[in-house]
Amino acid sequence: MDFIPVNEPLLNGNEKKYLCECIDSGWISSEGPFVKEFEQKMSATVGRQYGIAVSNGTAALEVAAQALGIGVGDEVIMPAFTIISCAMAVTKLGAVPVLVDSDLHTWNMNVEEIEGKITDKTKAIMIVHLYGLPVEVDPIMDLARKHNLKVIEDAAEMHGQTYHGRPCGSFGDISTFSFYPNKHVTTGEGGMVVTDDEELAERCRLIRNLCFRKDVRYVHDEISDNYRFTNLQAAVGLAQLERLDEFIKRKRAMGSYYTEKLRGIDGLLLPIEKTDYADNIYWVYGLVLDRHIQADNKAVQKMLAEEGIGTRTFFWCMHEQPVYKKEGLFAGETYPNAEYLARKGFYIPSGLALTQEQMERVVDKVKAMMERIN
Numbered sequence: 001m002d003f004i005p006v007n008e009p010l011l012n013g014n015e016k017k018y019l020c021e022c023i024d025s026g027w028i029s030s031e032g033p034f035v036k037e038f039e040q041k042m043s044a045t046v047g048r049q050y051g052i053a054v055s056n057g058t059a060a061l062e063v064a065a066q067a068l069g070i071g072v073g074d075e076v077i078m079p080a081f082t083i084i085s086c087a088m089a090v091t092k093l094g095a096v097p098v099l100v101d102s103d104l105h106t107w108n109m110n111v112e113e114i115e116g117k118i119t120d121k122t123k124a125i126m127i128v129h130l131y132g133l134p135v136e137v138d139p140i141m142d143l144a145r146k147h148n149l150k151v152i153e154d155a156a157e158m159h160g161q162t163y164h165g166r167p168c169g170s171f172g173d174i175s176t177f178s179f180y181p182n183k184h185v186t187t188g189e190g191g192m193v194v195t196d197d198e199e200l201a202e203r204c205r206l207i208r209n210l211c212f213r214k215d216v217r218y219v220h221d222e223i224s225d226n227y228r229f230t231n232l233q234a235a236v237g238l239a240q241l242e243r244l245d246e247f248i249k250r251k252r253a254m255g256s257y258y259t260e261k262l263r264g265i266d267g268l269l270l271p272i273e274k275t276d277y278a279d280n281i282y283w284v285y286g287l288v289l290d291r292h293i294q295a296d297n298k299a300v301q302k303m304l305a306e307e308g309i310g311t312r313t314f315f316w317c318m319h320e321q322p323v324y325k326k327e328g329l330f331a332g333e334t335y336p337n338a339e340y341l342a343r344k345g346f347y348i349p350s351g352l353a354l355t356q357e358q359m360e361r362v363v364d365k366v367k368a369m370m371e372r373i374n
């Protein structure tokens with residue numbers, strides 16, 4: 001039997017046609033016409049005025065943080081449980097991530113802990129929506145207003161998701177997306193910064209392109225990087241965007257199917273289906289082993305791999321990253337819920353190309369595996 005990959009994207013729309021247009025016209029670099037079109041269309045899906053496409057979602061966070069003027073000594077509040085891109089965007093600028101533990105219900109950061117983390121050095125709050133449910137945004141925006149803080153929204157996993165009916169990617173000063181192949185819209189590698197602030201958008205464009213001075217080329221006042229996005233990537237992105245609604249429906253149907261079939265299995269916690277502000281969009285379908293289960297995520301992932309089922313572990317906590325431990329950052333800090341999710345959480349095949357037959361096999365193998373370890 002074939003191995004079922006954890007993430008197989010669906011590329012059977014106009015991707016090939018638009019890519020051929022790039023090749024035929026010779027427009028393959030970041031100067032090509034699809035880039036602007038994709039920026040406009042993608043930013044429009046979340047009601048933002050400006051979109052700045054960049055090389056990946058990590059780059060989007062870096063560009064956003066630099067554009068907001070985050071710098072040496074500043075503190076940025078963010079979840080302990082997230083991808084390292086969030087923390088690196090801040091530490092690369094000499095600023096310090098201040099971590100917040102997870103809420104075990106939604107797997108997002110516990111919003112109630114944020115206010116206690118605010119100091120005179122706090123410059124921004126980074127909202128990171130994880131695995132399919134948005135963070136509770138309104139209380140964070142209230143805090144940001146009250147304490148005069150910037151808000152960066154990492155919406156990498158939230159294409160098409162809403163919070164109280166308002167699009168994820170529309171909150172705060174600046175929001176970011178990723179178009180990695182496990183995201184609902186993919187360009188292979190790719191990302192975007194979106195904002196309504198014209199000046200901030202202009203800063204992002206400069207930072208994306210080595211901070212070339214506008215008046216003279218090859219002269220620079222500031223350090224940045226080459227974060228450019230190509231016409232080839234935009235070609236794929238435009239074809240993907242045409243199907244966003246269909247993709248979201250499919251993701252939700254996949255999530256509902258898994259929930260229906262896996263509900264009630266002893267020792268297995270499933271993603272919650274909804275909160276009072278959003279229905280789960282199931283970026284990927286995560287599973288968390290109950291505390292009484294001895295095995296950790298890696299052990300059960302190995303068992304599933306032997307049965308031909310691809311899985312991926314959850315994120316590893318920021319305060320447990322060797323690179324930050326070496327620097328003495330987060331010394332002595334613990335975030336029990338985040339640590340639990342990182343050790344017991346993993347996700348099962350969730351790509352848009354997954355077939356019904358494959359999903360049935362995944363369910364059977366997960367059930368059999370749980371019977372063995374219970």
Ligand SMILES: *Cc1c(COP(=O)(O)O)cnc(C)c1O
Nearest residue numbers: 056057058083085156157178180
């Ligand atoms: C995928 C992801 C990123 C990083 O995106 P890349 O395109 O892989 O660099 C950032 N934040 C979150 C929450 C993500 O899921």
